[in-house]
Amino acid sequence: MATQPFDVVVAGGGLAGASVGGVLARSGLGVLVVEKERVFRDRIRGELTWPWGHHEALRAGLGEALVQAGAVNRPALDFYADGQRVDSLRWADVSIDALPAIAFSHPLLQETLLTWAEAQGATVMRPAKVAAVQDGHRPVVTIIANGRTTEVRARLIVGADGKKSGARRWLGAETVTDAEHHWFGGLLLSGVPWDDTFGWATTPAAAVGWFATSSDSCRVYIRLRADQVRAAGIAHSVDKFVDFAAKFMPSGTMDGARKTGPLGFFPNSCTWSSRTALGHAVLVGDAAGALDPTQGLGTSLLFRDVRGLSELLADNGNWERATSEFAYQRHAYYGVLRAYDRWCALLDAEEGPEADRRRELNAAAREADPTLGGFAMLEACGPDGLVPDEEARRIYFGE
Ligand SMILES: Cc1cc2nc3c(=O)[nH]c(=O)nc-3n(C[C@H](O)[C@H](O)[C@H](O)COP(=O)(O)OP(=O)(O)OC[C@H]3O[C@@H](n4cnc5c(N)ncnc54)[C@H](O)[C@@H]3O)c2cc1C
Known part of the structure; x- marks a missing residue:
């Protein structure tokens, strides 16, 4: 058992945890980021950030990391009906600073941000799991790595451990969730010739979204009612998923499609923590509150969290006041998004x-x-x- 003080311990090194860890380390704080996965894999998560989130990421100072991760601009949102493009929204006409949306590989961005956080001066423990937090003047964080237990003291604990967050219980908070209404699933494919737009085809019965994340990777998402997902058999058959999506796209788009990642569906419900900050602990990203994935706002939300929390901590010597102000602001903008x-x-x-x-x-x-x-x-x-x-x-x- 070793005891070593840090200013901030971040539980979870996903997009939210690695970003906030790197931004705080860059400001001169002693930061430890603890991530339980040895290697990031495709978990079918957000790979498109809208112009608002792009703007928040740049404001937080994450532009360099986005470039390193190979994030590509997606300047337009094209609407499709019956396989034909019927409308197009150019982001430059409406977004802040005429910024485009961006697309990326989620696991590659996780990996890049964690490496970037280390380059900013953060210490990264991985694979390692935050098992418990004892509150106090300087809270004690219990970390398990390679079967060994380490205790670390910190001034602030940031819970960035995702939608099923265990960090909520360190704040005495409960997990609250909306009723599930639809499912949202995805699959990564190669061999799909596609341009630099985000394609979106929606009918009351189903919606399909697709965009290239690199020169030979196309992410396809489908929104459908749970019973229809089961009836169509698209949660377990790649062929059925591809055939279903192809009906919404221009003819021939999926003819050469080959699976390059797992297939999975998730319930479309917002899930949040009944409390965002208490004492020496604060939550960010999906741990604080996750959104219905259909609107694709989760990564924008976490970049907003990273920018907002890091600015408040930098501006306020009293961190309890800073985290309560963050919780107040977070509650307001999460309410709008929900x-x-x-x-x-x-x-x-x-x-x-x-x-x-x-x-x-x-x-x-x-x-x-x-x-x-x-x-x-x-x-x-x-x-x-x-x-x-x-x-x-x-x-x-x-x-
Ligand atoms: C199907 C689907 C599609 C989506 N599409 C989009 C989209 O197009 N655009 C968009 O903006 N958003 C989208 N989202 C939402 C987006 O993926 C999430 O909002 C985002 O990934 C949340 O990031 P996070 O870092 O908060 O959480 P996570 O990505 O869940 O990261 C949490 C990290 O914490 C680690 N961890 C957990 N517990 C511990 C512990 N005790 N100790 C140490 N480490 C721990 C985990 O290993 C993980 O790395 C989608 C979501 C889904 C499900």
């Missing part, structure tokens, strides 16, 4: 006459105000300043 996820699900993924009427009203409202009170700009400009109240809901739905 409301938006629910509104999109109601609008895009429901069938029947009532849902059709809702879509008509929304389309008319969009004609009058293309920003829909700011909510239709969320992927481009982010949630700050928006309030998801009844008035905003009425504007969004054109009521």
Whole structure:
């Protein structure tokens, strides 16, 4: 058992943990990042960050790491119906600083960010697991690595251990989750000739999204009701998944597709912690609150967390005050994103006459105000300043 003090111990070295660890180390703090996986693998996670999240990542100082990880610009969002492109949104027309969306390999970005965090001065323990935290004036973190237990003291513990976070219990918090409404699944393919856009085809019954993450990798996502996923057999058969997605894309797009990663589906529900900060512990990324993956806002959210928390800690000698302020702000912007996820699900993924009427009203409202009170700009400009109240809901739905 060794005891060694750090300013900050980060539990989890995913995109959120590695980013926050690197940014805090760069500011001169003593940081330890603990990551339980020896090697990152494809877990079918976010590989597209919208312009808002791109902007947040650059503000946090992560631009160099994004380049090192081979992140590529995705300047447009193209909408498809019956295999034909019917509309296109150029991000440069609407985003902050005319920034594009970016695409990347998730495991490669995890690996790169962890290496980058070390280069900024952070210590990385891997594979190692944070097993417990005892609160106190200087909390004690128990870490298990190679069958050995180490105790480390720190001024602040950052829980960045993902959607199924164990760190929540160190804050005495509970996991809260919305009812599951659809499933969202993905598969990485090679042999799919594709351009530099994000393709999105949505009908009330299903949605398919696809984009190249590199010159020979295409990520394909499908949103469908759980019973329909089972009936279509697409959660366990690559051929069925590919055939299903191909029907939404331009003819021939999937003719040469070959599987290069695992296939998996996940419930589309927001899941969050009942508390974001307490005493010497604070949560970021999916650990603080994960979103419905359909809208693809999870990585933008975590970059917002990294930027916000690191700025508050730098500006405030009293870290308990800084983390409570972070929790307050996080609650506000997570609330906006969660409301938006629910509104999109109601609008895009429901069938029947009532849902059709809702879509008509929304389309008319969009004609009058293309920003829909700011909510239709969320992927481009982010949630700050928006309030998801009844008035905003009425504007969004054109009521
Ligand atoms: C199917 C799907 C598609 C998605 N698509 C998009 C998209 O297109 N765009 C987008 O922005 N978002 C998307 N998301 C969401 C995005 O992937 C997540 O929001 C993001 O990965 C969260 O990152 P994180 O670092 O908070 O958590 P995680 O990626 O879960 O990282 C947590 C890390 O902590 C480690 N860990 C856990 N417990 C411990 C412990 N006790 N000790 C040490 N280490 C520990 C884990 O090994 C892991 O590396 C998608 C999600 C899903 C499921």
